[in-house]
Amino acid sequence: MTVRVGLIGCGVMGTDHARILRREVAGARLVATYDADKSRAEAVARRADGARAFASARALIADPDVQAVIIASPDETHAELSIACIEAGKPALCEKPLASSLDDCRAVMAAEMKAGRRLIQVGFMRRFDPGYRAMKGKIGEAELGRPIFLHCVHRNAIAPSYITSDLVLANSAVHEFDISRFILDEEFASVTVISGKPTRNAETRRPQFVALESQSGIVVTIEVFLDAQYGYDVQAELVCENGTASLAPLRPLAERRAGRDGSAVESDWRQRFADAYRVQLQEWIAAIADGGAVGASAWDGYAASVTAAAALEARASGVKTKVAIGERPGFYV
Amino acid sequence: MTVRVGLIGCGVMGTDHARILRREVAGARLVATYDADKSRAEAVARRADGARAFASARALIADPDVQAVIIASPDETHAELSIACIEAGKPALCEKPLASSLDDCRAVMAAEMKAGRRLIQVGFMRRFDPGYRAMKGKIGEAELGRPIFLHCVHRNAIAPSYITSDLVLANSAVHEFDISRFILDEEFASVTVISGKPTRNAETRRPQFVALESQSGIVVTIEVFLDAQYGYDVQAELVCENGTASLAPLRPLAERRAGRDGSAVESDWRQRFADAYRVQLQEWIAAIADGGAVGASAWDGYAASVTAAAALEARASGVKTKVAIGERPGFYV
Amino acid sequence: MTVRVGLIGCGVMGTDHARILRREVAGARLVATYDADKSRAEAVARRADGARAFASARALIADPDVQAVIIASPDETHAELSIACIEAGKPALCEKPLASSLDDCRAVMAAEMKAGRRLIQVGFMRRFDPGYRAMKGKIGEAELGRPIFLHCVHRNAIAPSYITSDLVLANSAVHEFDISRFILDEEFASVTVISGKPTRNAETRRPQFVALESQSGIVVTIEVFLDAQYGYDVQAELVCENGTASLAPLRPLAERRAGRDGSAVESDWRQRFADAYRVQLQEWIAAIADGGAVGASAWDGYAASVTAAAALEARASGVKTKVAIGERPGFYV
């Protein structure tokens, strides 16, 4: 069976998804595209021979030839489009965030629960990275034992100039919130934020240090620094009762030259998580073919957003702040 | 466009190819299988819905629904089946070795030259490994400069009991012969072999040390040891005028426990080269769709076999032995 | 010139100092020992041929044959003995902490300022570790640029049963407080502490997470975990404007066996910092011979203790707490 996919949003991420789908994913075919800028939608459609550029996202979702949808349009459209897909009974892979407000997150969940089956996958691609997967696989093994705490580091070489200290938390730290929840399989109870020193490049690119406590008392510490200059660098170390598990760099070539040994650091997340993006799409397609669901659910998208909101509050207040996540609906267990 | 693939040989390697094709390769469909053991062919066909098990390899190759063929049957059938594919005008990915004799290698090349286009790709999958590719990419860059020598290490955890010291060279070292030629883009002029000490497990699993000189004088040293016990381990270090480039292990998780740090070593080549196998199939399919050719050619298959034959002779004689490769036909340049 | 050294306190640390002095330090001779348990003092004296065991610490300090003193007796005696050494005009290497109270720290500083020359070196041996020294050497170099933040990790395999959560901060984190000040050459302004989840082994061995802000706004994050089981592990990563510098493990042998690669993790600080202990003693002796001073001063000992006291308060209150260090006297600049 071949899953016929429609793509909404043909910017950098959307174009990447289209390319991966066409060149590296089994069992899928890109049949429809939409972008507010029609020429972009047409360019992507042309490369995927046989695909049509649509005049509206709604039309694309409604088209009977489209079986599943990738939502890579601007953040503020995510919730509405997700709900449209749910109502059309079509699985959607929605780029993070799930929605721009917690209310909208709840609206998506309500729609999905009403539909009675999981249709929304939030594009937290790290859940498909081999390192994080191997780390999660260690949880519960006698070798390492019960988790005690988790350290996370998130560094970008250079942040776009529009990044504010709030966006550092909302856009970047949110990946750490999701992956920590994924690894630990727990919700957070509280969050504290400490802001570092401004860098020479911008007041707003100062590092942010986040400490979360999970409901069972596991501490997750997160550094987010978007002005690291030397490259894109994501680290994680899980400390358990008997030992630790850390992400190891996946750099296929080591060099020695000019008095130094070492290897090239990735320049951005698309390079660092190339395999995760590919596997995410592949498993999404395979799950659709099987009638199942994988990856981050709407609840996971909501939980990441709730945590980000609490972190913003904690940064503003300077004190430990409650993460008011509420009860997880049975539907999402 | 979807390439319709037939698989000849449904043993371990063939079954792996079928699985990868079905689950991870874009643009391909497995439509036909054949195996001397019919139940195996049927089992593989059943998993790829819509595929048919054929009664003979010839029938599979001849079938108009089959556009391209994977040859994963026993070594002694490779040449004959490759020629049949060439005569049918169908691209084939043939597991190494290309043939069981040098004469048969030459027969495949003759058939291909007669057909007038490259149809045979030999399954030297390492050419699609990200590490070797990055290493090759360094050749000619000013950073490292001209290559001076290359060290290769090839270790298996445990060799099957039928492995003889000759097979160590013919079956295992042959991967090193091919990848060294690929990296250096040169033919070998001579080969010397020194046999190590027998291991406690078997006389025949003693390590073999091979030193090759390329036509321009680059020395390639190779260790092949099929009783390493601790795991499957392939290493390569290219030394150039200004520095070196080495394969780095790709192990996504590092652990610290029980007084040690470290990570899990791969257990076999299917695990170590999983990505290379996937990319090999993907690029083969993409090349077919484009009407082009990638990977190791029949000439490359022949060159690896010539080198292996010279190495066997060198091991028997104990002295430096000429690699009588002859001139590369213009067709293969 | 040979410096004649007296040792006060012949427990584990004192005996180690005696051994290192005798076997690995140029220009020194152990001539006197004292311990509350006379047999221990005699045992150490016997091994250093020609040394005498004294009946009191005071007598040892007063003895004209003793030119310099190592204070490795119980913590509560440090201040008093340091002052005695100062009054005798004899340089002393005092194990950390400098004193058991901040008042006592101040008393030592007052005595030293009165004496008019630096006689006290506090045994923060990490300042002599090649890794930390190389890290400090990077500060101010254009390559890395201005420091932005610093991460520190301090793990013991197993803490003694008498360790309380307060002692985790006062005894262990204090090394991190000192070395951070050494690296950054700044005082701390505030401290926040978050306690992790208890481990199965003890409530009191729960990890402690400390975030300090320096007077210029550099954030130092510290994890202290004394129940890591797998070994003794100290990490540090300095993040600067252009890049980072981290301590690298100094493990001379890497092994591959039983499906894993890796190396042995140190079991305790005496093994991890063996070289630092040796160099500390060697440079102390060399400085005495030259009439100079090296290493952590009494002010540094005081600063570490002030920070520890603020951290205890921060742990109790759960909120960010001021580190009231006060002005550094000109004598210590």
Add this chain to the structure above:
Amino acid sequence: MTVRVGLIGCGVMGTDHARILRREVAGARLVATYDADKSRAEAVARRADGARAFASARALIADPDVQAVIIASPDETHAELSIACIEAGKPALCEKPLASSLDDCRAVMAAEMKAGRRLIQVGFMRRFDPGYRAMKGKIGEAELGRPIFLHCVHRNAIAPSYITSDLVLANSAVHEFDISRFILDEEFASVTVISGKPTRNAETRRPQFVALESQSGIVVTIEVFLDAQYGYDVQAELVCENGTASLAPLRPLAERRAGRDGSAVESDWRQRFADAYRVQLQEWIAAIADGGAVGASAWDGYAASVTAAAALEARASGVKTKVAIGERPGFYV
């Protein structure tokens, strides 16, 4: 007890030994120096307060105040001076090589056997390197099991212009010959040499590849390359029945900057083996004080020279050559 040491030869190595002895070695005092260039001898003597510069090496050896001698004079004087020390009954640490001819090596051994006690230690300092020591410690442990083969790599950044291809073997590979014998505790039976391609910098700096077979059949492969440009780099990997042990780099600081991670490679052997040089002197002094002997004996010096001579012959002939070491005298067992 303090050992009073005389130094013969105040060039780079001799001056280094003097500095290490004075600043980092317990239990020794430099009391005498000699150099053909008197001003150099005086300069070194002046720094070691109380030392005298002698007018001849013989006078230094004869002086009753000198208890032990470091021979760091030109290679052709080693044998004669070693014999003079033996005849004076004074222990000597003689830089490698022991002698410039095999006959002279035998003369030193004859003198020592006549004297009836081990007085000569050859300065193969790597035997005191923590990595090689740890590797040797693995031999015979059940964990790794019986050794099967050993790979060695020896690279200098830039060789002096007077280096010939013969000197590459005689001066540099000789360190590998000694350390392999030390690790494996076996003599060599045969040697084969293959010369690599000339580098752009000099015909004579082409890499040399040496394969040795020990008397029990263990193969030792050695690469010696003195034009590596990027730094000084010594590697060793011991492969045993159950696993491997390799030297790990001892680089205390890792950096990430300008798109790369990594650390600084040592620039020469004095930096790489700084600790080995220190420990060598320290253990030599301690052994003298104890009346014992450590390190490489005259026999070891002879064995390294016999192997080097056979390697030169093998390089000239291009074929496998016997290492005619003969029987080890009982005195040296």
